Amino acid sequence: MRLRAVIFDLDNTLYDYDAAHETAFRTLCGYAETILGLSQADFRAVYDGVMNEQIARTGGEYAAIHNRMIRFQMILERLGKPILYAPEMSDLYWTVFLAACTPVAGVRETLETLRASYRVGVGTNMTADYQFRKLQKLGLLSVIDFMVSSEEVGAEKPERRLFEACAAKAGCTPEECVFVGDSVAHDVRGAENAGMRAVLLSSNPAPEGVTRIASVAELPGLLRAMGGGAG
Numbered sequence: 001m002r003l004r005a006v007i008f009d010l011d012n013t014l015y016d017y018d019a020a021h022e023t024a025f026r027t028l029c030g031y032a033e034t035i036l037g038l039s040q041a042d043f044r045a046v047y048d049g050v051m052n053e054q055i056a057r058t059g060g061e062y063a064a065i066h067n068r069m070i071r072f073q074m075i076l077e078r079l080g081k082p083i084l085y086a087p088e089m090s091d092l093y094w095t096v097f098l099a100a101c102t103p104v105a106g107v108r109e110t111l112e113t114l115r116a117s118y119r120v121g122v123g124t125n126m127t128a129d130y131q132f133r134k135l136q137k138l139g140l141l142s143v144i145d146f147m148v149s150s151e152e153v154g155a156e157k158p159e160r161r162l163f164e165a166c167a168a169k170a171g172c173t174p175e176e177c178v179f180v181g182d183s184v185a186h187d188v189r190g191a192e193n194a195g196m197r198a199v200l201l202s203s204n205p206a207p208e209g210v211t212r213i214a215s216v217a218e219l220p221g222l223l224r225a226m227g228g229g230a231g
């Protein structure tokens with residue numbers, strides 16, 4: 001079946017999430033040291049503990065597990081500190097994070113090229129607000145046709161409902177969609193389970209049977225070879 005839509009994961013696919021998070025987190029460590037009197041190691045430990053508690057509390061199926069305001073609130077509660085610091089921590093984190101958000105090389109040009117032949121969208125795990133802000137900062141909101149967040153559908157990848165919502169917005173069947181992302185478990189297996197084709201974006205070797213690219217610039221040629229585009 002001919003490919004008619006290309007859907008991208010956002011974090012660590014269209015930009016380097018790990019680098020942006022680490023930059024924001026280090027700034028937050030400075031805040032925690034000054035305001036809360038915590039060492040960087042202690043702050044990292046409580047942050048990781050609360051992140052796991054956020055997942056355990058909800059069963060991990062809700063976009064709220066990524067909500068930083070809730071995470072900072074829970075950190076302050078766990079430390080016995082006033083929750084009045086939570087908005088300041090959230091603002092600081094996101095200001096630094098968004099400033100550090102830059103698109104991977106060539107991504108805007110690739111999306112523009114793909115849009116001439118395909119419907120192009122984003123399918124992402126996270127609350128809509130900051131995923132929109134990231135796309136806005138990356139300069140990519142104007143070169144995508146649609147957006148699906150896990151908050152919007154009430155299900156996290158690899159749940160098939162998120163992929164089905166992507167196909168519905170693309171106006172195609174799942175078989176006519178290809179999903180591109182950096183996670184084998186969330187993006188590749190989730191998409192395949194929903195009936196889509198999948199491409200792993202990674203600089204590491206792919207598991208057997210998984211199509212891999214090292215750069216989004218490889219996509220237009222690869223998709224033509226997979227039977228996509230105007231024929």
Ligand SMILES: [Mg+2]
Binds near residue numbers: 183
């Ligand atoms: Mg990702």
